[in-house]
Amino acid sequence: MKAFCERLIAYVINFIKRKVRMQEYEDIIKAEELVLELLEDEDEPLYQELKTLANNSENESSKTRKDWNKKDTEEIHNIEANESFMDLFLEIDTRAIRTPKYPKSTLEDFNVGHWDLYPYKGSDNAEKRVKFLLDNSNKIIYARNACKDVQKNAYVAIDFGTKSTVVGIWQNGEKRLLKLGSDIQTNPKDYENPTILEFCDIDSFLNAYYNKEHRPYTNYEDLIIAHDAYHNFKESSSDEPNEFYRFFSKLKQWAGSNQSISIVDKILRESEERYEIKSIFDEDSYINPIELYAYYIGRFINQMNTGVYINYLLSYPVKYEKKNREKILESFEKGLKKSLPHGVLDKHQLSVEFVATEPAAYAISALDKYGFYSEKYAESKTFYGVFDFGGGTTDFDFGVWLESDKKGKEFKLVHFAQGGNEKLGGENLLELLAYNIFIAHIDIMQQNNICICMPNFDVKTPGGLENSILRNAPTMQARKNLALIAECLRPLVEEYFNIDNIKKLEQGLDIGLDPASFSVTLENNEGQSLSIPLDRIDFNKCYKTLQKRIHQGVMGFFEAFRKASDYMQGLDKLHIFLGGNASRSPIVVREFLAIIKEKEQESKEKLDFTLYPPLGTKEAISVQKKLGVYEHEGHFTRVVTCKSGVAFGLLECRKSSKIEIISEIKEDDEAGFKFYIGTDRMKKFSKIIDKGVFESKYIDFLDYMSDNNIDIYYTSDDFGASNQLAIKDERVKNITYTAQDFEEDYQVKIKIINANSIVVGIFDSSDKLVEESEVLELN
Known part of the structure; x- marks a missing residue:
């Protein structure tokens, strides 16, 4: 029955082609659908007719076979088709993904054949050769079982x-x-x-x-x-x-x-x-x-x-x-x-699986390319930290690299702490600059009825600009205008803010760039396109904005490291690898070196930090040459960079790799609570509840109730754990829960519901819950 169905499909397609004169791929789809309908109804006259034709054809085709011993490994189907039919199949991937057209030999060479011609239903023999005889030309074309190519x-x-x-x-x-x-x-x-x-x-x-x-x-x-x-x-x-x-x-x-x-x-x-x-x-x-x-x-x-x-x-x-x-x-x-x-x-x-976080995968590439995949590191522990500064977020990862004791493995990477800043990304910084430039030209924007949306960053909007900077339900024009200004500023950030120009800006010198050269075509609320000059750009302010935000991110990294160091027994040196395209900015290296100098001076115990440039940069190549580990990769499809390092690192997470990956942070673990929760103390954010916790019970927050309006401050920034973050900083947010009037000795507790949500509970002096809020979302 299986062979009959395969022959039947070929004949029905042939029959329908004569009836409807298929020209496009959609016709093949329709043909397949009709075949399935026919196969469900054996009383259908066409079914019986085709069954007879198929059986007759089988008898005829068997007579033409030169070697009767091949009848179990070869099938022949007659089909009425022409060159245009062949072109349809040769151009299937051209049409789908714009690849070059397959050569005719794909169909005509009996050692090649075409996947999409193969009668896949029930085909359990990968070596079975299936071919079609084109009636109008006596040309033979071949199908191919894709299982041969797995x-x-x-x-x-x-x-x-x-x-x-x-x-x-x-x-x-x-x-x-x-x-x-x-x-x-x-x-x-x-x-x-x-x-x-x-x-x-x-x-x-x-x-x-x-x-x-x-x-x-x-x-x-x-x-x-x-x-x-x-x-x-x-x-x-x-x-x-x-x-x-x-x-x-x-x-x-x-x-x-x-x-x-x-x-x-x-x-x-x-x-x-x-x-x-x-x-x-x-x-x-x-x-x-x-x-x-x-x-x-x-x-x-x-x-x-x-x-x-x-x-x-x-x-x-x-x-x-x-x-x-x-x-x-x-x-x-x-x-x-x-x-x-x-x-x-x-x-x-089919196997599709998560195998590592992005910074952990990058750590594998960085450790390899900076020479740590060597016998001289097998007897010691190499502690590392990754600062993965990407387009949308900055992620941290901390762990240790050492020799594996597992058979078939040589090294193991154990990563046991992570963190990051979900707003600090290269693309988000461009949006932040665009937002600031828009405000600098606010009178021109308002005169022309031009608006933008909020950047993907924590900012505090000046009053009176609600109709120009749309916070809720931004229009298409608002989204587009922010993106266009950001794109206009990209060369400034990626090209002009190099190390030489940064030094000039810090000395108050001109960098040879005219603000009048910046202009952008924006769209007003009526849909009109207008060319707007951005001649009020202050390059020094732009640099200071980037420096401030990157500095905050680096401080967050060291705060996360402080917490991770509890797991680093025997720590005397931390190797810091910069990853992600945004880490190419010289601002990142300068901020790290400045803070490292501070940390080394503050440290009571001798602790060294070594900073490694982003892979693929000329600075990285220089360090690799000094270490004697530089290898020319040849074609750039094999070059490991600060961006491709994640993908190359993932490949080393395959089961056959010589590297053993041990994660103390399991992939299937629930993401921890995203925020630190605290209060306002001496105009600073004072942390009470830690980030990353997931408690199903109430946690102490305040041991008093001085007022029924309870202010809850929170931040996702890792620097929030230092208790040095200003309460008015953009990264600190506030939510107020209004409770009933209770005695002053009543307590306020908080329960974590999920990564973004909490519930507030009021407890009396006997620790009995007397009031509970609805679920409060923290944004």
Whole structure:
């Protein structure tokens, strides 16, 4: 029956082609659907007719076989088709991901063959050769079982980032990076794939996507990602209505929230209709941007020229709650599964797993590239700290590197503490500068009825600007204007704030840059595009803003280290590795060196700190040469940088690696409470409840009730643990709970509900709960 069904599918497709003259991939989908309907009804006349045709054809084809001994390993199907039919299959990946068209030999060479022609249903013999005889030309084309191409011992690492995503592959003992999108490969930056989607025709894409279980006939022109989408975003016209909303780059932020977002595509941008990207927890959502991005990663990886990859290693974000992490993993698994050819999962298991945090994965690369993978370090403990300064967040990781006592392993990395700042990121700093520049030009902005949204940073807005700086429900124009000003300032931060110009700014000297050279086209509330000069930019103020925020982040790192040092028995030296693209800024190194000098002077015990530049920079290469560990990696797809180091580190987390990974912070542990909670004491934030706790019981907060209005101060910044953070600092927030009037000797306690929520309880003198608040969300 199995062989009959396979023959029947071929004949039904042939029959329908004659009837409807298929021209596009959508017709193949329809043909498959009709085949399934026919197979369910054996009384259907067409079913009986095709059964007879199929049996007759089997008899005819068996007569033409030269070697009757091959009848169990070879199948022949007659099919009425022409060159255009062959082109459809040769261009399947060209249409899906813009790769070059497959050569004709893919179909005509009996040692090659095409995945999408193979009758996957029930095909349990990977060596079975399936071929089709084209009736009108007597040409034979070949199908290929994708199970023959499964790379069982290869691994794919995916570092899913806020601004960009890096994909690395380990195969046959070698590691390399993968680019998504355009075929032009020129420099290492091309392998930092922008985390962005461009929606062009959502209905067309989703119809194709959901119509086929594996390798659907999607069209790249309907949904574009990565480099191509980012290029189109930069070239998009402000004159087109709703143009901004057909690009979506907040994938990681969306996954960490419980929010829905409205978008448009090219088709709907001039109408009032919208598509909704629902919360990542909404099971009914049919647009999951992470799943779609993962699907494209899979399509670029799993091609007939490269094979099928089934082992995927992912980094997981430090700050996300367990339920959010699980949904991210689930989304990646769905998308990657969709990209695999039919039949592969009948015989093989797809493995998609979180294996390390981003800073821990980077630590592996940094320890290796700075020479710690050496016998001379096998007998000692190497304590490390990672300052991973990325686009959206800054993450810390602390641990120890030492020899492994496990068979088959050489070193082990034990990481036992982490932390970070969920607002301190390179892209967020650009938004902060854009916000400040907007305020500096507020009169011009108000005259032209131009507004912006709040930056992704803790800031205090001056009074009277509520109609210009939109805090709640910002408009498309407000979001776009903030992004455009930020993009305008990018060269200032990434190019002009180099070490020489920083020294000049600190000495009050000119850096040779004219503020009048900065201008940007913004959109007012009526949708008009206006060119706005930004000639009031104060470069020294911009530098001071960056310096202040980075200084706060570095202070947070050392506060987190202070807590982590309790686990570091025998600590006499900490090796600090800078990671993430934002750590390339010379401001980061200067702030670290200044604070290290202070810490070494303050330390009662002899404690040394060694700071290592971000991998891939000329400073890093200089240090590696001094240490005698520099290795020229050859092609830049193999170069480990401060960005690609996470992906390369993930590849070393595979089970066959010589490195053993031991985490005291389990991947499946629930994320701890995100905030320090305290009070106002001498105009400073005084910590009472620690960050990271997850207590199911009440914790003491105040042992008195002087007033029924209870002020609760909180901050997510690790510097909050020092009790030196000014209460008026932007990082400190406040929530007030109003209780009933109670006696002064009543106590206030707080219970942690989840990573962002608390409940306040009032207890009498006998420690009995007399009042309990509703759940209070801390933002």
